[in-house]
Amino acid sequence: MRTYRTEIKWSVLGFTATGVVLLGPPAWLGAGKAPQAREGTVAPKFAEIPLKQITIEDKFWSPRLEINRTKTLDHVYQELEATGCIRNFDIAAKKITGTFGGPWWADSDVYKWIEGASYVLGSPPDSELERKVDDLIAKIADAQQPDGYLNTHVQIEEPDLRFRNLAFFHEDFSSGHLFEAAVAHYEATGKRSLLEVAIKLADCFDRTFGPGKRDGLSGHEGIELAWVRLYRATGDERYLKLAEFYLNERGKKPSVFENEYNNLPADRTVLWRQGVPIKVRALQEHFYIRPLGDHFFLAHPTAFDTSYAQDNLPVRDQSVAVGHAVRAMFLYSGMADVAYETGDSRLIGALGRLHDSVTLRRMYVTGGIGPSSKNEGFTDDYDLPNDNAYQETCASAGMVLWNYRMFKLTGDGRYVDLLEQSLYNAVLAGVSLEGNTFCYATPLACDTKFKRQPWFEVPCCPTTAARFFPSIGRYVYIQSADGLWVNLYIAGQASATLANGQKVSLKQTTDYPWEGRVKLQVEAESPQEFRLHLRLPGWASDAIIALNGKKISPPVSKGYAVINREWSPSDVLELSIPLQIEKLEANPKVLQSRGQVALRRGPLIYCLEQSDNKADLDRIALPLTANLTAHFEPTLLGGVTVITGQGRAQAPGDWTRELYRPAHAAGGADPVGIKAIPYCVWGNRGQQKMKVWLDTVPP
């Protein structure tokens, strides 16, 4: 059995990309987008298959994507309108007058909506949505200033503070989302309307920031990976250089933000919060200080907690994942994108250490991260509370972004294992089956107080859902010079153009994650020799592969079965992954889950909800030897495979007047049936108790 082992020894300089063949820029990558393989570095070797060449027709995913398309996108748009986020562009364009609406990074949420809408334009064609997108882009273009600057909050409320409070104003974060939306829209529609806005804004940044120009650093990372995306779409190397510049600015002593702080007007109130006037300088300080109880905590600038935005060390020297989790995921993803393009071995070394820090010491079993609401982020190694797990949905989605990039850097399937873990559990749990309520914080255990919300004062998670789910096709397939890779088992099709210019398509049929059988039909125009890389999940053992009905034993490398042959149009590959129910234990240093187990079947983590269980959830425990079985319930929660078996109902312990007492050998717990549902569908049946980790009892 393979679990989450790292076979690569990470070190700052010692990264070895075994088996990677250095190739010249393949023609099929398109003009102007060729990644440059640099001497002594890791060669980029993957090319994404354009998203519109990937379709999903899947029993598990299609209903969720359809809900996202038909309901979530509408819901989010309405909320963005209602909270003034869209009107901000008209105010900034001086078409109307008014005050700024939404949080000061509201532009980013509008851009995220456009990105999500772009992914679904054309599948099926939706002229009304296309018109809505075009109208919105026109508003955005109108709001852009002649020199390219665009940030409605600053334009409306603080015009003289343009680029003067990077730590707080999210000008770069919002711009990053504009770049991403613009590329998505361009790739989906071929229209350059938003891309031109993005380029104009990017050039405004380029005139302002960079070596020999001004210092610049994003208070909320997100622009770094967007610079790389814009570079890849346009071939303009200035943008890649800006991505590197933004990475290099982090961790300076004194911090870029501290210098910036000293140039801020001290006494101007720019915001009110809970009746408290917030000065512009205090705003910036706020980002460096953990909230203290209910106080708005303002600290002396020399006490900046630079770890909040990962500004504590130069990125290449970082080893421990700290601070705000979403910021961290954007930063690490940007680092991986830059490293992919430049082969920077010190960046790759840092990424390996940070990845260990997160996945070996600071990650929930659901693949989510960031336990604390105090900093919306990381705390200490092995501190993973379940009851009040913060596990922000945006951070979970960030784990998918980052692990995808780590896979691209290394070709190692273990990163896709982690991507799958976050995707099928933490991310998916973030949105209801109805598609119009969300988790911002997503606990791993709750009482009856927890409830999904339709919107939040900080609405990043709904807009993340809107843009994230329609893009999951990119995680299913990818191609390399030597062939095609199947990373996720999701039914549908992909068509790709091989390095030799020949077209090939893959048709995937499966009931994964409910069943482990996958059928792949390779449909090449003519017989083609290439390698098909099939991911064998790290949690799986004894997977069987058959080609045209005959079992084969292809070589396995870094978590992939590699099948190299001349593929014929009628070839059928079948993969069978046994889905066993496993009782997982956490490293005993995770005190909050000590002596407990979580149930996993395939990629899915399970949980108990009270409505499926007669005994009080607080009393339910499981013997390690309990025999558990799985069966599909077509009418439950849209159709899910549940896990049932016999647990124990422990006697209610009365500790109200004791802190310590003589221990008695356990026993006397009554047998009780238990039923577990996938964690990704919890919280869809009203407010009730839920728990992922179950106490264990002797057999």
Add this chain to the structure above:
Amino acid sequence: MRTYRTEIKWSVLGFTATGVVLLGPPAWLGAGKAPQAREGTVAPKFAEIPLKQITIEDKFWSPRLEINRTKTLDHVYQELEATGCIRNFDIAAKKITGTFGGPWWADSDVYKWIEGASYVLGSPPDSELERKVDDLIAKIADAQQPDGYLNTHVQIEEPDLRFRNLAFFHEDFSSGHLFEAAVAHYEATGKRSLLEVAIKLADCFDRTFGPGKRDGLSGHEGIELAWVRLYRATGDERYLKLAEFYLNERGKKPSVFENEYNNLPADRTVLWRQGVPIKVRALQEHFYIRPLGDHFFLAHPTAFDTSYAQDNLPVRDQSVAVGHAVRAMFLYSGMADVAYETGDSRLIGALGRLHDSVTLRRMYVTGGIGPSSKNEGFTDDYDLPNDNAYQETCASAGMVLWNYRMFKLTGDGRYVDLLEQSLYNAVLAGVSLEGNTFCYATPLACDTKFKRQPWFEVPCCPTTAARFFPSIGRYVYIQSADGLWVNLYIAGQASATLANGQKVSLKQTTDYPWEGRVKLQVEAESPQEFRLHLRLPGWASDAIIALNGKKISPPVSKGYAVINREWSPSDVLELSIPLQIEKLEANPKVLQSRGQVALRRGPLIYCLEQSDNKADLDRIALPLTANLTAHFEPTLLGGVTVITGQGRAQAPGDWTRELYRPAHAAGGADPVGIKAIPYCVWGNRGQQKMKVWLDTVPP
């Protein structure tokens, strides 16, 4: 079996002192010291037996007390001299010139030494020590200013800031220790030399602070209980009123300290720390802010963390033990002293809630408190880390002070159970068997890095040891109008004067805590009728009592067997408490000890040290059913009873590359002998691994 159950229902107004007989001021309490029983309140009912009428001749305690007298006191005096703390008085008196030495509360450490020395003067007579004490008192008297003010730090370094930075300068804390030392010295010697200094200083406070005068609040509590002690010694009610005043000042909005802060000179540097200049105002802020990492954390005054010094709420409204643990113990002890004198039911209600907060949710099994080094204090309910337990020795001693006062308020033996738990474990572990190295922080598990230190930059713990241990006689016996109480089983004698003026003495013979047999010889001048209250420890079951060789079954009330008879000079009472080895478990909410057990025998908590155990301590676990036995080892650590039995050596778990993995039913752990020693003697054989809580494994 009785464990730590509360039988009293605490509430703000609902405190019921069942069985308490309201008595007029008994003549034997001495003139001017009569506590006033107020209508509707709890009647004070105990009178302490003067410490010099109590002797200890005990196998367990006498060697420790002798070391304290002959070694610790000398060692502490030498360190106080070497660090300039004694010379400060000569500088303040302008006999010599120089800069202030030691921490700014250095005076308190000198006073604590005098208090400790006073307790041992005369047993045996020690003219050299007496001369040393007298010389020191003369220096102190010379340093006192004409109006009574006395604080060498302020006098030498900040004369214009007298009483202007109460939050930080510890003027009240140091004065409190002067009052305590003065009373101890007066009671031990009959000399008024230090008492006059104390009274002069007390009157200086009285002219300055109080209703209609200035606001006053101690940044480090300790003066409140000292006011009551001075009141009891002098009968001067102004001091009791000042104690109440200091309590009433706490928790005001805005804080007394916040107002004080606004009157401080902003820009004057008064101290340097780690190369950082500390401004006088920053000094005060510091006390309200938890340190952030290694930073000296200076915050905006509106963000004062008032919980640090329990200034978060008015004392009568407090329910949760917060902030700095030593401060909390002094405050709660002061509250209990005032409540004892005034019967203030709202204070008593708060004390009950705070006591529950500490002992049901925030206390180590050793009776120590305050898990965090960040604030030297309390964190969250059930957060009791073992490895990095702070458990400051002064806070452990504070638990003895507080529980003693809670006993006096209620007559309930469960408070003495807790007093004994702290005394025999957390406090005693704070000082080495050699008496010249100490724990400031006292972990419940350590690796080889931990080492006791001879002195600390903040040397409160060594001076606490010096003053605390010579006074433990006061916790052994006490008297009430109806007779005598035996609270602790420590061999020695006490002589008391009964309410009727007749003298009676008790002679106690025992090998407790190694053995549970106690012999008490009641030696009255003539046959006397009174009640003898014998504490039956809450952890004990099936204690047997015999009078003159015949088993008796006296009534038991609040943890005491009450034997009422006319005592004859030759009466012998025998008590036999079975000492069983118990495996204690913690409330499962204490995550750090979940699934583990701690060993207790009698009042002693045990621990494992590596040098007694062949298997690596990190691998040792214990089946809940393990048969354990106790035997006395006369040559080990001065003679201790050890616990031995068969444990298991678990296979070393390699979690270095995993965070979650499939759980396997335990097993395969090899049998291995284990040996445990009392926690109070750990850390006396070099640096080595130690642990209190042991993993459990199936039988």
